Amino acid sequence: MHAPEKMIFAALVVVLLFPATVGATAMQPAETCLRRCGNIDIPYPFGVGSGCHLETGDWTFSLSCNRTADGRHRLYNYQIEVLDMSVRRGQLRIYSLINPWCYNATTGGMNSQNNWWYNMSITNFRINDALNRFTVVGCNSLAYIRSLNETADRYMTGCMAMCPGVGRLENGSCAGVGCCQTAIPSGLNAYQISFEEKFNNTGDTAGFSPCSYAVLVEAAAFDFRTTYVTTDEFVVANDRQVPLVLDWAIGNKTCDEAKGNASAYACVSGNSECVDSKYGRGKGYLCNCSAGYDGNPYLLNGCHDINECEDKSVRYPCSVPGTCVNTMGGYNCVCPRKTSGNAYSGTCEEDKSQLGWQIAIGVSVGVIILIAAASCAYMVFAKRRLAKIKREYFKQHGGLSLFDEMRSRQGLSFTLFTQEELEEATGRFDERNVIGKGANGTVYKGTTKDGEVVAIKKCRLASERQQKEFGKEMLIVSQINHRYIVKLYGCCLEVEVPMLVYKYIPNGTLYGLIHGRRDRDRDVPRIPFTARLKIAHQTAEALSYLHSWASPPIIHGDVKTSNILLDQDYTAKVSDFGASTLAPTDEAQFVTFVQGTCGYLDPEYMRTCKLTDKSDVYSFGVVLLELLTCRKALNLEELEEEKYLSSQFLLVVGENRLEEMLDPQIKDETSIEVLEQAAELAKQCLEMLGENRPTMREVAEELDRLSKLAQHPWGRQESAELEALLLRGCGSASPTTYSGHSGIQLGSTRNISFSDTAYIGIKSPR
The missing domain is CATH 2.10.25 (Laminin)
Structure with a gap:
């Protein structure tokens, strides 16, 4: 371990072992406290020395002002050098150390990677995800950043800077040629960075680009220069460090909890207000001056008009x-x-x-009184009529029985939302909040009064049987708690057709990931074959749970790529599985009208009008074909015999021409034997007779086996070109859907090897 690394490590150990202050107190600083270090203002709650900063039991607001050998004053939050801080925005700007990785002409290879790392769990700092970007500079340089948060929600993303030629480098452009950037997740407070050694082609690039660099940096403070690639100017010009923006908050309580302890409540100024941290409950709070006031809400009388x-x-x-x-x-x-x-x-x-003015005023007042009286009478009548309609709808949809059941089951996590709550969450169902439309209804993005981001499905008209059974079936579906199924929070029954409230899943649909539009001016990311198998396996596990473990069993009825959502880690989440689509218990319940999506519909279901769990198996087989071929389930622009992907696939397989339909990328990634086994599984799912198809449990087990097989050396090609396939794609998704055309984001690290893991940290004091 090098000397700077030992200093940072020792300092962090001291901080972690130092006893926290028992009980926070909203004390006020003395007039003698230092309020400026060099040219940096120090607003309270920050301060230098005991009694000059807000005590919260951690090191968030404690600063030190040191004078260096050259006579300059530098401000530190322990080992972190501070640039400036903002009370109004709740932000702190610090220095982040640039991590170089250079070619050694003596050894003919790359030097060892530095072991720098950073952990802010001892403070209430979070890295601002909107203002910072993970940045890689160099030629053929692939680096990763991953979180060190001690939670199950681990995060990892990568970014690769290519150099097809020195002449292609362009000042100010960080779009993958010599420089790339990618976003980071919200709430990150600990991370590590490492380079992937196999991607650094020293023989081709060492002559003009001997070093690669990786750093987490404030996006507005970074301006790419071509000389950063060909010289060491990036490190020298910036003195080995670049700005980074942190968010801060007070303590670990919400506003309501903090107000209960007046002696520790930090918003002490009159005309101030409390705002919960944007990172969620238990992440602290901030104080703001009320509208029309400005100043420092953490000081007595700090907010002035x-x-x-x-x-x-x-x-x-x-x-x-x-x-x-x-x-x-x-x-x-x-x-x-x-x-x-x-x-x-x-x-x-x-x-x-x-006189005319007085007459006009008198007439106006009289008219206003008459209008107000008429309006009040009408509003009372309309309010009573609306309340009666809501009660009828609530009773019609089984709300009374659902409410009684909820009262008898203590601890049931299910909410009955009002129409007003959902209108407020969606801006009165503003078209700008629409995130999806389908045959069964329209889905809106909204935010509840608790700050929870949700997806609200406004259903279409239901049948009389569905209306009667809706409340009972809602109770059953609400108890489904599976990691690959979108969580149902609750519903609204006081409207003509019920509305469902689900957890919001941010990364769009599998359809968008596979078939999104291609950008004319650049390549777009492709999905690796192992990632496709992972998504297929997760979807199969979810459907198997609905068929075999839910009580009573649930049939999805509309399995398709647009009903498979992807969360922030690109984990599959099955959605829109039809809240009232329960497995039939007698023959009479089989007869219904055929509904679903063309291209995915089970032929046996269309012929008999009997929806069974094997209908879901057929639809899943079509989804598996989309993952193997990157073609749509139904393409009306093709010839009649090629419109349906399933029929075209069965024809080609019957003529032993499978390779013609497979996506060219995955043929280069893995062995044909693995692809043939996956295709054989899809063929079994597409059997015309339902009894000949496998169960979803059997499908899930086979996909699990194929996933493991594809990761072994004999299941895929071993070459640098294979890893580069991560940077190409079969459909397109917009850069907001995943990391961007110059970056990769992985939900699992099973296929990634790390030679020497490097830990990036914050610059230690000199």
Whole structure:
């Protein structure tokens, strides 16, 4: 371990072992406290020395001001050098160390990677995901960043900078040629960075690009220069460090919890308000001055009124000069005496007739009173009528029996939402919040009053049987808790057709990942074969659970790639499995109208109108074909015999021409034997007779076996070109769907090898 690494490690051990203060106290700093270090202001709750900063039991607000040998003053939060801090935004800017990895001409290979790492779990700092980017500079350089959070939600993403030629490098462009950037997740407070050695082609690049660099940096502070690739200017010009933006918060309580302890509550100024941390419950809170006030809410009388009438930094608030009157927390625009008009957005004019003005006022008041009386009467009538309609809908959808069942089952995690709550969450179902439309309804993105981001499905009209059984079936479906099935939070029954509230899944659908539009100007990421098998296996596990373990069993009825969602780790989440699609218990329940999606529908179901678990198996077989071929289940632009993917596949397989349909990428990634076994599984799922198809449990077990087989050396090709396939794609997804055309994001690290794992840290004091 090098000397700087030992210093950081020792400092972190001391911090971790230092006893935390028992009980936070919203103390106030003394007038003698240092409020400036060099040219950096130090606003409270930050401070230098005991009694000058807010004590919260950790090291978030404690600073030290050191004078260096060259006479400059530097500000530190222990081993972290601070650039500046903002009370209003709740942010802190620090220095992040650049991690170089260079070619050694003496040994003819790359030097060892440095063991730098960083952990902020001893503070209430989080790395701002909107303002920072993971950045890699160099030629043929692949680096990874992954979280060290001690939770199950581990995160990892990669970024590769290519160099097809020195002449292709361009100043200011960080789009994959010599430089690449990728986003990081929200709430990250500990991370490590490592280079992938097999991707550094020293023989081709060492002559003009001897070093690669990886760093987490503030996006606005980074400007790529071509000389960063060909020289050591990136390290030298920046003195080995670049800015990084952190978010901070007070303690680990919500606003409501913090207000219960007045002696420790930090929002002490009048005209201040508390805001919960954006990272969720238990992540602390911030204090803001109320609207119309500015200053420091953590100081007594720290928030002072803004004089909007004299504030030169903003536009004069009134349309008529000289009419602004400042008030506490606001202002008024008042026309001068003996004039009338609108000083806010119009003009002020002299009164022509005082009597006429009084008459107009009297008439206006009378009209307003009449209108108000009529409006109140109408509103009372409409409110009573609406309440009656809501009660009828609630009873019609089985709400009374559902409510009684919820009261009898203590601890049941299911919520009955009101129509008003869902309208508020979606902006009154604003079309801008629509994230999906289908045959069964429209899905909106919304945020509940608790800050939970949800997906709200507004169903289409249901049958009379579905309406009667809806409440009972909602109770059954709400108890499904499977890691590969989207969680149902609750529903709204006081409307004509019920609305369902699900957990929001951020990374779109499997359909978008496979068949998204291709960008004309650049290549887009492809899905590795191992990732496709992983998604298929997870989907099969979810359907197997619905068929075999749910009580009573549930048949999905509409399995397709657009109903398979992908979370932040690209884990499959089966959605839209039809809340009332329970397995039939008698022959009479089989007869219904055929519903589903063309291209995925079970031929036996269309012929007999009997929906069974084997219908889901057939639809899953079509999904598996899409993953193998990157073709759509139904393409109306093709010839008649090639419109349906399933029929075209069975024809080609029957003529021993399987390789013609397979996606060219996966043929280069793995052996033909593994692909043939996957295709054989799809063929079994597509059997015309349901009794000849395997169960979803058998399908899941076979996919698990194929996933393990594909990861062994005999199941895939061993070459550097194979790893490069991670940077190409079969459909397109927008850069917001996953890491971007120059980066990769992996939900599992089973296929990635790390030679020497490097840990990036924050620069230690000199």
